[in-house]
């Protein structure tokens with residue numbers, strides 16, 4: 716008896732996304748190594764933590780496909796992008812990577828809607844919300860660097876930025892939790 720509750724198209728899309736999240740993990744690991752090598756240990760720490768989060772996302776896709784009776788397939792992971800030339804390029808690259816990932820997530824939501832696979836649609840809503848957070852985090856990085864002076868930032872302001880990122884939380888607050896007293 717076929718107990719697979721996923722259509723072949725959805726199973727493949729989810730399996731591909733499992734691999735895509737590992738690619739994101741490698742990308743942030745690679746950027747983290749670049750930052751560490753440049754002496755930005757706080758930024759590196761932030762990126763290493765983020766790499767771990769992306770791996771966790773990959774595991775969620777793996778577990779979901781298995782739970783629904785499918786079998787995810789581990790594929791070759793493309794090489795991470797080349798090292799950025801500047802911190803601005805590094806943070807812009809992170810933002811772009813998150814937006815690309817959001818596009819991939821939306822495609823799966825779209826597919827689940829077309830197929831009326833409400834279980835997958837429901838599962839994917841966690842990722843829709845997570846991507847809002849991840850994009851906000853990346854936007855915050857860009858904003859902080861801009862305030863510090865961008866590529867013309869002084870060593871002192873970069874020192875402070877680097878230090879603040881070491882301690883910065885992994886999650887950005889969601890608008891849904893905002894109140895008048897705590898916007």
Ligand SMILES: [Fe+2]
Pocket residue numbers: 736739768769772816
């Ligand atoms: Fe992710």
Ligand SMILES: [Fe+2]
Pocket residue numbers: 739769813816849
């Ligand atoms: Fe992400």
